Amino acid sequence: MDYIPILVLVLSFVGLLSIGTPVAWSISISSVLTMLVSIPALPAFTTVSQRMGTGLDSFALLAIPFFILSGQLMNKGGIAHRLIAFAKTLVGSLPGGLALINVIGAMLMGAIAGSAMASASAMGSILGPEMEKEGYSKEFGAAVNITSATTGLIIPPSNVLIVYSLASGGVSIAALFLAGYIPGIITGLFLMLVAMFWAKKKKYKLGKRSSLKDVFKTFIDAVPSLFLLIIVIGGIVTGIFTATEASAIAVLYTLILGFAYKEISFKTLPQILLDSASTTAVVMLLIGASMSMSWVMSFENIPQSISASLLAISDNPIIILLIINLILLFVGIFMDMTPAVLIFTPIFLPVVEGLGMDPIQFGIIMVLNLCIGLCTPPVGSVLFVGVGVAETTIQKVMKPLLPLFLAMVVALFLVTYFPQLTLWLPSVFNL
Amino acid sequence: FSCSDTSDVETIKLAHSLDVNHSVHKAMVKMGEDLAEISGGKMQLEIYPSQQLGTERECIELLQIGSLDMTKVSVGVMENFAPRMKVFGLPYLFRDRAHAFEVLDGPIGQELLDEGTKYWIKGMCYYDAGSRSFYTKDKPINSPEDLKGLKIRVMESVTAMDMVKSLGGSPTPISWGELYTSLQQGVVDGAENNPPSFYLSRHYEVCKYYSLDEHTVLPDVLIIGTHVWDRLSEQQKKWLQQAVDQSVSYQRELWAEAEKEALEEVQKAGVTVVRPDKSSFANDVEGVYEAYSKDDDMKDLINRIKNN
C-alpha cells in the first residue's frame, strides 16, 4: 500500500495543531494537502468545498443547534434554577450533600439539554458560591461540577450521539439515546459515591434536612421543567416526532416557559439566538472539516489499513477493546469530543463490528471515554468552563479530579465489557 | 510517487452507495475483473462501496468536479441533472418487465444515457432495480382507496410525490437513513421500494404488508464523468464499454435471484405479500401524466416509449 497519503495527513495535522492552528482549520488544511497527493489542484480544492457544504447537509444535524439553543434558554429562562432547588431538597442533608446536588442537578439538566458546557456553567455559577459558604474547597466543587456535567452527554438528548450517528453512517439516534440512560446514571452514581467519601474524609458540614413540604413545593416548581423531559423522550419514543423535531419542540417549550417566568424577553432573545448560532458554528465547521478528512481517508483507504494493523496485534476482542479504549483516552486528552468522534468512528467502528460489537454500544463507549478527555488538560472544554466559573486554576483542580476520573474509568470498563448495560433499554423498545 | 503509479495502468475509481452484498456491487466486482482481463492488465477498477465517498447526488457532483471517475445512481437522482430522465418516474409507463428492458436496451435508452454529456456526465448502462411497490404497517393496499390518508415516505422527487398524491396518499419525504425509525415510530405509515431494498433495509421487521402494485420501474444508471471519458483513448473506451456491457447481463441474473430470495425471506418473517389488480392504480395516475400535457418534448418521449 501507499504510505505517502497517511504520512502527509498525519504529519501536517500534528504540525498544524502544534503551532496553535485551530483544530477545524488544521483538519481542513491537512485534508486538502492529502488530496493534493493524488488529485489535481483544482478538483481537490473544489472537493474540499463540496465536502464542507454537504457535510452539513443532514436533517439529523439540525438537532445540534436546537439543543444548544434550548440549553441556553434553560439557563437564561430560570429552568435550571428550579431543577437545582428541587435536587437540593432531595439530597441536601447527606454527606457531601451539595456535591450530590451538583451531580443530580447535572444529570437532570443533562436529561433535557444536549450539551455539557451549558450544564457546567449553570451548575457552577449557581452552586459554586453556596458550596464555598458551607466550607467546601473551591477546587473540590469545581472538580465535581466538571465531571458530573459530562453525564449530560451520555444521558439523552445528546448532541455528540447525533454526531456519532452521522459518522457511523446512520445508527438510529433513538436507539442511541435510549442506550445512554443506564451508563449515564451509573457514571453519575459512581461520581456521587466518590464525592461522598471525599466529603466525609474532609469532614464537610451536613446541610439541613428538608421537610416533605419543601420537597413537594420545589417539586411543583420544577414540574414544568421536568415536563420537558417527558415531551422530548416521550415524543421520540411514541413517534409523534423524530429526534430532530423533538429538539425544535424543546426550543419552543423552553421559550414559552422562559417567557412565562418573565426571565426572557423579546429584547434578550436575539442575543441568545446569536450565542447559540456561534456555538453551533464552531461545531459545524468542525463537522464540515472532518467530512473532508474522512472523505480523503476513505479515498486513500486509510481506515482499512489502520484497522488491519490493529487487528494484527491480537485477535482477542478483550485486548483489542482495551487498546481502542486506551487510544481513545489518549486522543481525548488532546482533542475535543466532536472532532474525535468524527475522525475515529470511521476507523474503529469496522474493527469492533468485526468483533461482533453492536454499533450502539460502541457509540456509548466512545462518548463515555471521550467524556473523560473533556475534563483533562490541555484540551478540555468542560474543564475550561468549570475552572472558569469557579475562578480557580487547572493545576489546583487536578488533585480532586483524579479520584473522580477513576470513577469514570470504572464506569467505562463496565459499559465496555457488559453490552446489556447499553443494549437492554433499546431492546425493550424494539429499537 | 510509489512504483505502481509510474506504470501506465489506468485506474478508474468507482463509488456507489450500496452494500457489498447487493447485486450491483457484485456485478461491478465482475466488471473490474473483466476489465483487467480484457485490457491485459492495462486498466483496473477501484470500487468504493457503501456511500464512503458521498451520497448519490454528491458522487455525481464529484464526477463533474473531476475527483471521482464513475458512480452508480438511481435514475430518480438523475432527474436533477438530466431532466428528461424524469420520464422513468412516471407510474405504469411500461407494460411489463420485457417492455422496460426493450426500451432501455434500445435507441431510447441510449438517447437518455447520452443526454447527460451536456452536464459533463455520460451514462454507460442501466442496471435492473426491479419495480417499486408499497409496503405498509397496518393494512395491505389492495386498491388506491386503501392509501387514503396514509403517510407514505417518498424519495425527494416531484414525480414520486405527484404519484402518491394522485393515488390518494400523503407523500412524506424522509431520508432513507431515518426511515426505519420513522416507520417504527409511526412518523409515516408506509413506504415504497423494490423487494431487495425492502428486505435488506429490514423495513419488513416493521411493515408487515407488501402490496406488489409495481407502480414504477426505476432502473439504476452507471455513469462516468466526461472529464475521464474524454481523456481515455479509443482503445480504452472500448475495453471499458465491453466490461460494462458484460456486467449488465450478469447483474440482471443476480437481480432476479435477489428479488425472489427477498420475497421468500420477508414472507418467512411474517410479511403478507398481496398482488393487487394494477388496473385500478393505473387509472388513478392519469393526473401525473397530465402535468406533462403542455411539454411537447416529454409528451413525445412518453408516446415513443408507450408505442415501443
Add this chain to the structure above:
Amino acid sequence: MRKKIDKILGNLLIVIMGVMVVNVIWQVFTRFVVGTPSSFTDELARYLMIWLGILGAAYVSGRNMHVAIDVLPQKASNKTQKYLKLVVYVLIILFALFAMVIGGCRLVYITYVLDQQSPALQIPLAFVYLAIPVSGLLIIYYKISDIINIE
C-alpha cells in the same frame, strides 16, 4: 468597518437561526395538525443549516472563537508566539483563498452552468454553495485585519 460587518453577519445568523426553528416546528405542525406533510421543510432546514454553519464559521473566525491547542505556543517566547500566530493566520488565509474562494467559486460555477436544481424547492443548488466563497472572503478579510493588528 469590522464592527459593521460583525453586526450584519450577526443579524443574518439570528434570522437564519430563527427561521430554522419556525421551519421545523411548521413541519411537525403540518404533519400532525394539518395532516398534509409539507414537502419542502426538510430541504429548507438542511440548506439553512449549511448557510448557518459556513457563514457562522466566518463570524466565529472574526471573534477568534475556534478552539486551538496552544500548549507549544504558550511555552514559547513572546516573539516566537507572535511569529507563530502570523504563520497560523497566513495558513488560514491560504486555505480560505484556495479551497473556499477558488474551490467554492468553481463549485458554484459547476452547479450553476450545469443547472442543478434542488429536488423539493427547485432552487439552483448554486445558491446553497454560494455560502462557501462568501464565507471564505469574509475569513480572509478578518484574518488580514488580525495580522495588521497583531500585538
